[in-house]
Amino acid sequence: METAVEVLNLKKYFTSYKKKLFKRTEKKEFKAVDGVSFNIYKGEIFGLLGPNGAGKTTIIKMITGLLRPTEGSVKVMGMDVDKNPMEALGSIGTVLAGDRSVYWKLTARENLEYFAALYGCDRREAKKRTTEILEKLGLIEKADELVEKFSTGMKQKVALGKALIPNAPVVLLDEPTLGLDPQSALNLREIILQLKKEGRTILLTTHYMEEADFLSDRIAIINGGRIIALDTPENLKKSINEVKSVKIELTGVGEKLIEELKGLNGVKNVISSYDVNKRSYTLTVHHVDGEALMQRFIDIISENNSRILNINVLEPSLEDVFINLTGKSLRE
Amino acid sequence: MRRIRTIAAVARKEFIKMVRYPTWVIQMLIWPLIFPLLYILSAHGFAGPDKSGLELFKAATGTENYAGFIVVGIMAWMWVNITMWSFGSYLREEQMLGTLESNWLCPINRFDFLIGASLVSALQGLFIAVVSMLEYRFIYGIHFDGNVFLWLLMFLVTVPAVYGMGMLFSGVVLWLKEINAVVNLVRGTMMVLCGITFPTAIMPGWMQILSKALPFTFGLQAARTVMVKGGTLKNASGDIFMCLAEGILLLFLGRIVFDRIEKKVKISGSLERF
Numbered sequence: 001m002e003t004a005v006e007v008l009n010l011k012k013y014f015t016s017y018k019k020k021l022f023k024r025t026e027k028k029e030f031k032a033v034d035g036v037s038f039n040i041y042k043g044e045i046f047g048l049l050g051p052n053g054a055g056k057t058t059i060i061k062m063i064t065g066l067l068r069p070t071e072g073s074v075k076v077m078g079m080d081v082d083k084n085p086m087e088a089l090g091s092i093g094t095v096l097a098g099d100r101s102v103y104w105k106l107t108a109r110e111n112l113e114y115f116a117a118l119y120g121c122d123r124r125e126a127k128k129r130t131t132e133i134l135e136k137l138g139l140i141e142k143a144d145e146l147v148e149k150f151s152t153g154m155k156q157k158v159a160l161g162k163a164l165i166p167n168a169p170v171v172l173l174d175e176p177t178l179g180l181d182p183q184s185a186l187n188l189r190e191i192i193l194q195l196k197k198e199g200r201t202i203l204l205t206t207h208y209m210e211e212a213d214f215l216s217d218r219i220a221i222i223n224g225g226r227i228i229a230l231d232t233p234e235n236l237k238k239s240i241n242e243v244k245s246v247k248i249e250l251t252g253v254g255e256k257l258i259e260e261l262k263g264l265n266g267v268k269n270v271i272s273s274y275d276v277n278k279r280s281y282t283l284t285v286h287h288v289d290g291e292a293l294m295q296r297f298i299d300i301i302s303e304n305n306s307r308i309l310n311i312n313v314l315e316p317s318l319e320d321v322f323i324n325l326t327g328k329s330l331r332e
Numbered sequence: 333m334r335r336i337r338t339i340a341a342v343a344r345k346e347f348i349k350m351v352r353y354p355t356w357v358i359q360m361l362i363w364p365l366i367f368p369l370l371y372i373l374s375a376h377g378f379a380g381p382d383k384s385g386l387e388l389f390k391a392a393t394g395t396e397n398y399a400g401f402i403v404v405g406i407m408a409w410m411w412v413n414i415t416m417w418s419f420g421s422y423l424r425e426e427q428m429l430g431t432l433e434s435n436w437l438c439p440i441n442r443f444d445f446l447i448g449a450s451l452v453s454a455l456q457g458l459f460i461a462v463v464s465m466l467e468y469r470f471i472y473g474i475h476f477d478g479n480v481f482l483w484l485l486m487f488l489v490t491v492p493a494v495y496g497m498g499m500l501f502s503g504v505v506l507w508l509k510e511i512n513a514v515v516n517l518v519r520g521t522m523m524v525l526c527g528i529t530f531p532t533a534i535m536p537g538w539m540q541i542l543s544k545a546l547p548f549t550f551g552l553q554a555a556r557t558v559m560v561k562g563g564t565l566k567n568a569s570g571d572i573f574m575c576l577a578e579g580i581l582l583l584f585l586g587r588i589v590f591d592r593i594e595k596k597v598k599i600s601g602s603l604e605r606f
Contacts, residue, residue: 117337162434
């Protein structure tokens with residue numbers, strides 16, 4: 001398979017100093033990205049999945065040349081981003097920072113025509129491309145309205161339109177559905193799949209596991225600046241086949257209850273959460289011996305004066321893969 | 333061609349944004365009238381009831397037309413001021429809006445981006461100059477020597493210095509983000525050292541030496557020679573040369589500083605921070 005993006009041993013260390021008046025007293029180094037390597041093949045959707053602060057945006061910024069790596073290299077369509085930044089940028093369409101990356105005081109059409117000119121399109125070509133993209137994104141009716149009047153989802157679509165303007169073979173999408181309502185997020189995901197059908201190579205960062213699972217051909221799970229797993233969503237889930245999870249909805253959860261569940265042989269992890277609307281707690285228990293343990297779960301819960309409202313045995317998800325690898329939830 | 337397209341696109345975008353905030357027109361019509369009045373009335377008062385103070389003014393400047401002397405300084409100052417700070421304030425505004433990275437992600441020369449943005453400010457500056465001249469001529473009754481081409485030339489000779497200083501400041505904006513305090517300090521210092529409303533000859537010797545390090549001092553002297561004292565281009569050629577030479581030096585310095593700081597920002601990852 002042909003490679004569209006090649007990332008080799010990418011590192012980004014940020015240095016900060018503690019200062020006493022104007023004198024630097026202590027140097028601190030933060031490893032935002034620590035030796036990341038991967039290839040993205042032409043025509044695939046490659047997902048970078050990880051919690052906030054894992055290093056996803058830092059990687060995208062190094063791919064686009066906005067950030068200079070401490071070490072390592074990036075090639076886009078065979079061009080070294082550090083050595084030929086302008087040529088590489090011409091092959092990339094990027095959505096960063098979502099709805100704030102376009103001008104709210106311009107119309108959707110003016111925004112896209114402006115960015116088309118920056119990508120070297122002449123007036124006629126810019127107008128043609130802009131109209132095509134506005135139609136594709138379902139924005140043609142609102143093309144001449146100021147972006148400031150748009151909903152967040154529509155602003156995000158204009159930002160995506162900006163990324164499509166250069167008709168670049170590689171599209172980088174940094175958290176494209178962040179802050180969108182479910183319907184807008186679904187629309188945007190359909191557009192992303194359409195881009196794949198057109199043969200574009202897409203790098204998508206997200207901390208929504210369902211999104212990564214639904215869209216990506218391959219996923220790199222990233223945590224603490226390192227890739228901890230890289231495979232297709234199916235293979236990643238298969239890799240923890242022996243690990244089962246049970247979701248138990250109950251009336252109350254205490255530290256003692258969680259500790260007792262964690263203490264059981266075969267239990268790998270217990271994650272608790274509280275649903276404000278339902279006013280109930282949910283425990284997700286990852287274990288390797290479900291049937292034998294189920295009765296013990298029930299016993300421990302009743303011994304702790306809690307009442308079970310619902311029990312579900314779950315298929316492994318990417319969240320489970322992440323928990324299995326890191327011991328914590330993606331949302332933590 | 334592509335670079336011109338970028339400059340034109342940025343300028344057009346800035347123009348559209350400017351038009352959508354139309355109150356600037358009021359400021360541009362009224363400000364040129366109010367700003368010099370303070371200095372003209374002060375000069376009028378200090379000249380004394382018998383205008384004997386004008387003799388001293390003439391000895392220092394070679395003209396009795398103090399109102400013309402002041403308004404030429406003010407006009408040049410407004411043009412320089414608006415255009416020069418536009419570079420830095422433009423980058424700052426883009427940072428605050430969140431669109432700076434979007435632009436940096438396009439395969440464009442960063443200077444084209446800045447030049448495009450400054451064109452609208454330059455246009456504003458030129459508009460103010462035209463409005464000013466009309467207002468001064470028909471409301472204050474001030475006479476200007478020379479012709480429109482000479483006046484335009486006097487504005488153009490300051491362009492390299494304005495752009496050089498602008499790039500210097502845009503580099504500092506990328507680095508330090510909020511530089512209003514620095515801008516005000518430099519703006520005030522330049523206003524004094526360049527002799528916007530008074531002849532530099534009346535300043536202490538050390539200040540006169542410092543004033544010669546600023547190209548705008550020479551630009552202003554040239555403008556006054558042509559527009560107030562009735563001098564020819566030849567009479568102003570020395571000042572024009574110095575203004576251009578120092579301006580070109582500033583232009584080089586501005587580019588180097590901007591390049592360096594952009595590299596630093598790429599390492600620290602602070603481009604979008606504000």
